[in-house]
Amino acid sequence: MPLSDDGLSITGELKPAYSGWKIPREWSIECFCLEGPTIAKRGDYYYLTVAQGGTAGPATSHMVISARSKTPFGPWENSPYDPIIRTKDNSEKWWSKGHGSLVEGPNGKWWMVYHAYEKGYYNMGRQTLLSPVEWTKDGWFKVPGNVKSDAPILKPKQSALTSSFTLSDDFSGQSLNPQWQFLGEYDTTRFHLNDNGLTIKGKGKSVADCAPLTCIPSTHSYTAQVELFIEGNATGGLTLFYDNKYYSGILADKQNILANLRGWQFPTEKNEINKHVFLKIRNIKSTVDMYYSIDGRNWIKIENSVEVSGYNHNVLGGFLSLRLGLCAVGDGTVKFKNFVYQSIN
Incomplete structure (x- = not known):
């Protein structure tokens, strides 16, 4: 369907361009689900890259399909190397590999960026993978046969970039650090940073409707703790939060420590605190224990x-994906200090 020069309106009729690659019926997939087309130009050809098979579902569902044409309007010829990327068996580390984008890097090297679920860790969400691609003499691209998505690849011969980024946060800045995101909102009147702390105004009647402040854990096992x-x-809390129906964690009101198990919330330690507490979650490969402390030690x-x-x-x-959440529920405020995230090997 052609667009106007400014891209804001349609100037012609819808015309079929590409119908995808026929997936063998005996393969276990979620759906045909042709989606996510991208186009790259190299030499005389336009290369169309699409996703098929369904993003989730069985481990073998998703895949990357490529086709080429000498015009962006087709006709498109499917690659003899299709699927370019696919999980072939659920014994592999990365499941539902697909939705790739072809990119040219430094020194004329080409790569494919794509996503997949890690076996045993669906709750970490879709993760980003990178594989090199090579060009054949007859003008197709493929992943080299000796490259495996679950094995390291040789890094470029130059100095590695270093990063000081960490999920831990002492809330000493003038604005929220980039790992944090409120669920479904960004109300700047609801929070403020001062005195090395983050104060959040309570909202709603439960974790479900309090719009928690979340960040994404980066490892399979870890501890996370914070002072309240x-x-x-x-009521303040430290939770593991999927969405506003599915969450669990440890919370506290002025006097009591509260457990929240899949939305079922109740006092688990009564009359233990006086408006001040440290809370901690310990997640070992999806088994979660929860702790509190009066003195942080x-x-x-x-x-x-x-x-x-x-x-x-x-x-x-x-x-x-399953995220760590800082919660402030009800009528009042919760001040959070010294959020500490530590990976466990």
Whole structure:
């Protein structure tokens, strides 16, 4: 369908351009689901890259398909190397590999960026992978036969970039660090940073409707802890949050420590605190234990633990990942200090 020069209107009729690659019926896929086309130009050809097979579903569902044409309008010839990328068996580390984008890097090297789920860790969401591609003499591209998506590849011969980025946050800046995102909103009147702390005004009546402040864990196993100061009739917490229906964690009101197990919330340690507490989550490969402390040094494990491997798109939909959330619920405020994230090998 042609667009106007400014891209804001349609100037012609819808015409079929490409119908995809025929997936063998015996393959286990989620759906045909032709989607996500991108086009790159190299030499005399335009190369169309699409996703097929469904983003989730079985481990073998998703795939990268390529076709080429001498005009952007077709006709398109499917690559003899299709699927360019695909998970062939659920014994592989990366499942549902697909949705690739072909890019040219430095020194004329070409690469494909794509996404996949990690076996056993669907709740980490779709993760980004990178594979080199090579061009054949007859003008097609493919992933070299000796390259495996679950094995390291040789880095470019230049100095590696270093990064000081960390999920840990002492809230000492003038604005939120980039790892944080409020669920479904960004209300700048609801929070402020001062005195090395982040104060969030309470909202809603539960974790579900409080729009928690979230960040994405980067490792399979970790601890996360934070200090809370509670004012008014607010409840503060540290949760593992998929969406506003599926979450679990540890919380506190002015006096009590609260457990939240899949939305079922109740006091688990009564009359233990006075508006001030440290909370900690310990996640070991989706088995989650929860702790509180009065002084930040001596930790007490609560009775309740939770298993969170099922918090993923294949079970719940939504194409989300399981995130750490800071919650402020109810009438009052919660001040958070010294959020510390530590990976566990």
